[in-house]
Amino acid sequence: MNESEIPIDIHTLKLQDWLVSRRIVPKNVQREIKEIHTKISNALQDMPSNEQLIKLLARTNINYYHVKEIIEILKQTEKDTKSVFGTYGSQRMKDWQEISRLYEKNATYLAETAQIFVRNVNYEIPGVRKQMTKLEQQTDESLKRAHDLNKPETQLLAEHAALLDQLGVKGENLHTEFLEVLSGLPDLYAKSLQGIGTIQAGIDLYAEVSGQKQSLPILSHLVEFGNTTVYQYIHKEAPLVVEEPPIRLNLSEGAAPKDSDNAATEIDFGTIDFGTDDNGGTSSTVSAEIIDYGDFGNVDMQENDGGGIDWGIESAPTDAVEINFDIPVEEYGIVVEGTGMDGGTAKGDQAYTLLDSPNYRDRFLDEIYELESFLKLRLYELKQLESSSDIMFSLMDNIATHDAESINKILRNVEKLIQQTSDEQTRHLFQLKHSPKYANLLASKLQQMTKAVEKLRSNREALKQRAVELREQRQELNPVLEELIAQTRTLQGHIEKDISKRYKNRIVNLMGGVN
Template identity: 30%
Template structure:
């Protein structure tokens, strides 16, 4: 008998280990709880909900804090017990010897927290399992989702910053290519207010200043080719290859008469009066993003009242399409053909009153088809002098040397190097930005298309900046949401820990005060 008693005493010292996901089944199998505990627990919860919704709580002066505790969705037996104890302390003066407390709320709570059937233990274990297997994982997933959202916002912000910086750099490079003072403003503006209206004004000012360049630096370069044309003609005359028609007629006309008007070029006599040519300007809002007509560069790009999904709804294909500042979207050749045809047609209807107006008032160099003829003459000179230089360098070609030695102009040609001057003038006339400015003088639509290139880059930078602000706002909202979720998770962990201890204590009382350990997921929350 003593041996058996010793064994039983030793067994009483062993702890009871219960897996949290099998806690309810364990309680029923050990007959701690009745098999119909779920039905009894549902009835108890119905009575709790009925009590929480009744007017008796307010009539008996139950505090708002206790009312909120009674209405919480995850209420259990020990909550009701604490609420009843708190109400009993407040209502102790109204307690009678025979009938107990006079408060109907206290009497109802006493009926609710009865230990009959021990359904409250099984209900608490069910609640513990729900908190561990459903509520805690849900909060963790939501918290992880907010962290991923923050990382996605940071990634998208980096991409937008790179896209915006690239667009601003291209805008500044485009301004510098045209020699616009707005380039400095665009470098310092940070992509917030790129001065599109100033760009428009400066482009128009540069286009209107082209006649001064034609009459100044360009004509000076043309006059520097006088000896080249003379030596060319002299060489052909001495070698017997001089054509009957004039050599390089447009270049010869400029050298002889200067940069005259179309009227004088066509009729051979100067006009009695010249009405200055005025550029035809496009409407102020021809440019899609010319909404900042006041010149302050304000932009509302990206100001959308709707939400964003990490900026995924923003189309940045335009940023990639503008990868180079080569004006591929502006077809210079087609514009020159059309404008040249228009210029030729303008020469046929010259005014007979001796007044040069409209297209007739434009200078030779300011006319597209005449400028093309000049370029043909310059290419002819360049080709001649390039070929001549090769012949002079080819000492093995006896026939060429014999022909060249017959010309007295060979020495002058070799010393003057006129081909480089012709190539330099060709480069000045065909410089891309200057070509675009020349075309803007003849076509308002072309100026609008040119401004669209600036506008697209400005809009890309503004969209990137606006989207970046929205992403930063979303990131901050995600941080706030993560903090709230972490606080909820911390409170849930404390609730799980408390409920676990209460259940362990209750089971221990029913199992001869043996130590009880609820194990498994409950300890990994």
């Protein structure tokens, strides 16, 4: 085989060492390259105005091949300074020709070209590709995060809609809507008590077992009379006038009510305990047994002389005056008030209905849960009797009016009543009516949900916009990568061609170059 046909294979990573080992370039070539770059920087300070030069000098790195192009352009711009001997009088041309000679001395240009080629192959091109891959990953991640925000947004919207539905409002004007929905609270109470008569059998059974006819009084009252006022429950008669306390809603976030300055001087008579009788009403009599009369009972007082005290009162005639008790009291202008508080006027807590009064509602719940527990225990005991004939319960000895099936039916009715009177809407509206701060809590919760949804939507739009920007940055790197690859291939061609000339035009292959 002819020697010229034997190819020269050089690995890219070993190219610079190969050039030094073959003594094509000196070992201290870096110092010469640094001096050349200094001269290039000085020469660039004085350049003619030329479009080709401006375009050429826009490149960041100027190498030997750029210098040759600059000289060719200067031959046109500086041709007026050319002498008959072919030399140029222009300092610009002299500077760039000097730079070209320094490059060609000791094949410095080949060392610099190899250095740029290796740097592009090992660092520049992989770096741009890595950056492009990272931008693609960030774009996909931003789009994924934006898509993941749909789930919490949907959940918040569902919770917001569910809370509005429970309250029965639209959320546009909460103060007005709260007042409107609270006006329908009595109808809601009446609806929740539908079928309360079905638990009468359970009340009777509880009274029979406990031996107390007045057991579960509130439940018995609700079954017989319905959801009446507390006044009627206490006094056993309906009031003539009902003056229910006004509803106060505090919807000013973080602000106190206008009358907060006088709150310390106001007295809430509804919270003062005046003493109650067995029916829950205010006691109208005071037992004489608890009055301490001191030691007057032990003093021996004379009846005739009044204990020696001169009262200044003359003795009355001894003739008794007959009193006529048959005269009508109307003649004396005396008005007899009707029975009940304030002449039949229900005020304060007694103006509320049993299910609407905070105190009596708690007592109602206590009684209904007490009845539920009793029925469950009774059902458990009946099942134990059925499973074992040896077990006897004293509770069952004299009571056999209901079997397990009938008690289970009553229990289901009780559980249904508990569910109806304790549903979400009823509890929300009850708290809303009797707790001024609760309205503010609900409004704050609804507002927080709305703000959270808005924030999620804002974040999703920001992530989408970020994905667009990242995609644009990725697209901007395409021409950069293409230019780097083209430059590297050009440099590779120059290197292979130069080395080939030095070795009798043998084929030179730079292994591990750009693909």
